[in-house]
Amino acid sequence: MPPRRPLLRHATAWLALLPMAATVLWVYVGSVLWSMRISVSSSRTLPISDFVGFKQYTRLFDSERWTLSLQNMALFGVLFVIGCLVIGFLLAVFIDQRVRGEGLLRTIFLYPYAMSFVATGLVWQWMLNPELGLQSTVRGWGFAGFTFDWIVRQDMVMVAITIAAVWQACGLVMALMLAGLRGIDESLWMAARIDGIPPWRVYASIVLPMMGPSFGTAFVLLAVGVVKVFDVVVAMTQGGPGLASEVPAKFIIDNLLVRANIALASAASTVLLLTVLALLAPWFYARAHASRRDERVARALRAGEPAAGAAA
Amino acid sequence: MIHKTRFTRLGLALTLAFGVATFAHAQANRAEVLHWWTSGGESAAVKELANAYTQAGGTWVDSAIAGGEQARAAAVNRMVGGTPPTAAQFNTSKQFLDLIDSGLLNNVDEVAAKNNWDKILPAPILNSIKIKGHFYAVPVDIHMPAWFWYSKAAFAKAGIAAEPKTPDEFFADLDKLKAAGIVPLAFGGQPWQEKITFYAWLAHVGGPDMYMKLYRDKDAAMVQGPQFKAFLASFKRLHNYVDAGSPNRNWNDATAMVISGKAGVQIMGDWAKGEFATAHQTAGKEFGCFPGFGPKSPYLVAGDVFVFPKTTDAAQVKSQQLLATVFTSPATQVAFSNKKGSIPIRTDVDVKGLDMCAQMGVAIMKDVSRQLPTPEMLITPDLEGSLQDVITKFWNTNESVDDAAKSMAAALKN
Numbered sequence: 131m132p133p134r135r136p137l138l139r140h141a142t143a144w145l146a147l148l149p150m151a152a153t154v155l156w157v158y159v160g161s162v163l164w165s166m167r168i169s170v171s172s173s174r175t176l177p178i179s180d181f182v183g184f185k186q187y188t189r190l191f192d193s194e195r196w197t198l199s200l201q202n203m204a205l206f207g208v209l210f211v212i213g214c215l216v217i218g219f220l221l222a223v224f225i226d227q228r229v230r231g232e233g234l235l236r237t238i239f240l241y242p243y244a245m246s247f248v249a250t251g252l253v254w255q256w257m258l259n260p261e262l263g264l265q266s267t268v269r270g271w272g273f274a275g276f277t278f279d280w281i282v283r284q285d286m287v288m289v290a291i292t293i294a295a296v297w298q299a300c301g302l303v304m305a306l307m308l309a310g311l312r313g314i315d316e317s318l319w320m321a322a323r324i325d326g327i328p329p330w331r332v333y334a335s336i337v338l339p340m341m342g343p344s345f346g347t348a349f350v351l352l353a354v355g356v357v358k359v360f361d362v363v364v365a366m367t368q369g370g371p372g373l374a375s376e377v378p379a380k381f382i383i384d385n386l387l388v389r390a391n392i393a394l395a396s397a398a399s400t401v402l403l404l405t406v407l408a409l410l411a412p413w414f415y416a417r418a419h420a421s422r423r424d425e426r427v428a429r430a431l432r433a434g435e436p437a438a439g440a441a442a
Numbered sequence: 443m444i445h446k447t448r449f450t451r452l453g454l455a456l457t458l459a460f461g462v463a464t465f466a467h468a469q470a471n472r473a474e475v476l477h478w479w480t481s482g483g484e485s486a487a488v489k490e491l492a493n494a495y496t497q498a499g500g501t502w503v504d505s506a507i508a509g510g511e512q513a514r515a516a517a518v519n520r521m522v523g524g525t526p527p528t529a530a531q532f533n534t535s536k537q538f539l540d541l542i543d544s545g546l547l548n549n550v551d552e553v554a555a556k557n558n559w560d561k562i563l564p565a566p567i568l569n570s571i572k573i574k575g576h577f578y579a580v581p582v583d584i585h586m587p588a589w590f591w592y593s594k595a596a597f598a599k600a601g602i603a604a605e606p607k608t609p610d611e612f613f614a615d616l617d618k619l620k621a622a623g624i625v626p627l628a629f630g631g632q633p634w635q636e637k638i639t640f641y642a643w644l645a646h647v648g649g650p651d652m653y654m655k656l657y658r659d660k661d662a663a664m665v666q667g668p669q670f671k672a673f674l675a676s677f678k679r680l681h682n683y684v685d686a687g688s689p690n691r692n693w694n695d696a697t698a699m700v701i702s703g704k705a706g707v708q709i710m711g712d713w714a715k716g717e718f719a720t721a722h723q724t725a726g727k728e729f730g731c732f733p734g735f736g737p738k739s740p741y742l743v744a745g746d747v748f749v750f751p752k753t754t755d756a757a758q759v760k761s762q763q764l765l766a767t768v769f770t771s772p773a774t775q776v777a778f779s780n781k782k783g784s785i786p787i788r789t790d791v792d793v794k795g796l797d798m799c800a801q802m803g804v805a806i807m808k809d810v811s812r813q814l815p816t817p818e819m820l821i822t823p824d825l826e827g828s829l830q831d832v833i834t835k836f837w838n839t840n841e842s843v844d845d846a847a848k849s850m851a852a853a854l855k856n
Contacts, residue, residue, distance in 0.1 A: 176541070368632055387514075389824050394824075
C-alpha cells in the first residue's frame with residue numbers, strides 16, 4: 131500500500147474538523163457579530179435594524195449600575211483568583227504529604243465543584259444571613275457581641291460572595307495542582323533530602339517555579355469564571371443589598387429578559403467581550419512569542435547536534 | 443433489497459408524519475396556551491381555564507414554562523421565529539406593546555364587542571389592553587400588589603386595637619410593635635419587593651396625583667420638588683422598622699414571619715393569601731388585611747392577560763376567539779379566581795365563593811375613583827427597571843433624599 135500524500139491526509143483532517151469549524155464560525159462568531167449589530171440599534175423587545183450610533187454605549191457608561199458592576203467584577207476577580215490559587219495550592223501540598231484517607235479528602239475538597247451553585251448558593255445565603263445562620267447561632271451560644279453580617283453590608287457583600295465562590299472552585303484548583311505536584315520527579319525530592327533542605331523551602335523555591343503550566347491552566351479557568359460570574363450572585367444576593375453586588379452578566383440578563391432592552395444588553399456584552407480580549411491579548415501574544423522562541427531553540431539544537439557530535 | 447427497505451421506511455415515516463398532521467387538524471379548536479402558572483395553586487387555577495375551554499368544545503394544549511421572564515422570552519422568540527403558540531400569557535402592562543407595534547398580535551375586537559368589554563372592564567385594564575382602538579389581549583384576573591397583611595396576635599400583643607387609618611397612625615403602630623419586641627415590618631429586601639413597597643407608599647402617602655405625575659407624566663421637575671422629597675423621606679422612614687435579616691429575603695419567608703406572629707405587618711400582593719391558607723389561617727381570624735389607609739384609599743390594579751400571536755390560519759383564529767370568550771365568562775372567572783387568589787376582572791359576578799379580602803377587593807373595584815393602575819401599565823419595562831435601581835439604592839444605602847430625587851429625575855429623562 132503506497133503512503134498517502136500529505137495533502138490528502140490534511141484534507142481528511144480538515145473534513146473532520148469542518149462541522150466544528152462551521153459551528154464556531156456560524157454560532158459563536160455569528161452571534162457576536164449579530165450582538166454588535168444590535169448594540170448600535172434602538173431595539174427594545176424585538177431586534178430592529180435601524181442605526182442610532184453609540185447611543186446605547188453612552189447610556190451604558192452613564193449608568194451607575196453598570197460601572198458599579200464592572201468594579202464589583204474586578205474586586206471579585208482579584209479576591210477570587212488569588213484566594214483559589216493560594217488555598218488550592220496549599221490543599222494540594224497538604225494532600226501530597228501522603229496523608230491517610232487521601233482519596234476521601236480529595237473527594238470532599240472536589241465535591242463542591244460537582245454541585246450546582248443554585249443549590250449551594252442558597253445554603254450559603256442562609257448560613258451568612260445574620261438572622262438565621264452563623265451570627266445568630268454563635269450569639270445563641272452566649273457570645274452576644276459576635277457579628278458576622280457581611281452578606282447584608284454594602285461594603286462587605288462582595289467578600290461574602292467571594293468566600294462562597296472560593297469554597298466552590300478551590301477544589302478544582304487543588305486537583306490541577308495535585309496533578310502538577312505528582313508530575314515532579316521523585317529524584318528531585320531525594321536530592322533535596324540528601325542536601326538537608328527543609329520541605330517548605332523545596333516547595334517555595336523549586337516546586338513552585340516548576341508548576342507554571344498548572345498555575346496557567348488554573349488561572350485561565352478561574353478568569354473565565356470571573357467574567358461570567360452570575361449564578362453565585364443570583365443565588366446568594368440577587369445583586370443586593372441595593373446594587374452592592376451587581377455584576378455585568380446580571381446586568382446583561384436583566385436588560386435582555388426583564389427590561390426588554392436588548393440593544394443595551396448587546397452593548398454591555400460587547401463591552402464585556404472587548405474587555406476580555408484586551409486582557410487576554412497580551413497573554414496570547416506572550417504565549418505565541420514564547421512558543422516561537424521554543425521552536426527557534428529547538429531548530430537551533432537540531433541544527434547544532436551533528437556539529438556538536440563532530441566536535442566530540 | 444436494502445434500497446427497498448429504506449424506501450418502505452421512508453414511506454412509513456412520511457405516512458406517520460402526515461397522519462399525525464391530519465390528526466392534529468382533526469382536533470377541534472386546538473389551542474396551545476403558553477403560561478407560567480406552575481406552582482400548586484396556580485396550576486389548579488389554570489386547570490379551571492382548561493376545563494372551561496374543553497367544555498366549550500376546544501382542545502387545550504398546555505405549555506407551561508416556569509418563571510414569568512422565561513415564559514415571556516419564550517413566547518417572543520417563538521413569535522419572531524414564526525411558530526407562535528395560540529395564546530401567550532403576559533402581565534397587564536406595557537410588556538407586549540412592542541409586539542403590537544411590530545404587528546405580531548391578532549386583535550380580538552369581535553369578542554370584545556360581543557361581550558361589551560368597554561362596559562364591564564375596569565379602566566386601568568382597558569387602557570392596558572386596548573391600543574389605538576383595538577383589543578389586543580384578554581384579561582383573566584386582577585391582582586392587587588400591595589395589601590397590608592397583619593398578624594392579629596402581634597397587634598394584640600402590642601396593644602393595637604384598630605387598623606391604622608392614616609400613615610401617621612401606621613407609624614405609631616409600628617413603634618408599638620417595636621416596643622413589644624416584635625419585628626414591626628416583615629420585609630423581603632429584594633428589588634421588586636422594595637419597588638412594590640415604594641409605589642404602594644407613594645399611592646397612599648404621596649397620593650394618587652403625585653403617583654400619576656411620576657408614572658404617567660414622567661414629571662422630572664415634580665420629582666425634585668419639596669413634596670416628593672418629603673415623601674421619599676417618609677418611605678425611607680419605613681426602613682427603621684425592618685430587621686437586619688431583610689436583605690434578599692423571599693416574599694413568602696416574610697409572610698411566614700407574619701403567620702408566626704414574629705412580625706407585625708407585611709406589604710405584599712394578594713398572592714400572599716396562598717401562604718396563609720397553606721398555614722391554615724383564615725382572613726379575619728388569625729390575620730387581617732387592609733388595602734390602604736381609610737375608606738377612600740386608592741386600590742392598585744394589576745393582573746395577567748393572554749395575547750394572541752398573529753396567524754392567518756382560520757382554525758387558529760377561531761381558537762383564539764373561543765379562548766377569549768371562555769376566559770372572560772362569569773363562571774370561569776369565579777372558579778379561576780378562587781384558586782388563584784385574585785379577584786375577577788368583572789364586578790357582575792357572584793362573590794359569595796370568595797374570601798373576605800377578595801370580597802373587600804371586589805367591593806372597592808366598584809368605586810371607579812379608587813382604581814389606580816400599577817406602574818407596569820404606565821411605563822416601559824426599561825424605565826421601570828431604571829427606577830427600580832434608584833429605589834433599591836436609596837433604600838439600602840445612606841444616599842440622601844436630594845441625591846435620590848436627582849437620580850430619579852435622570853432616570854425619567856433617559
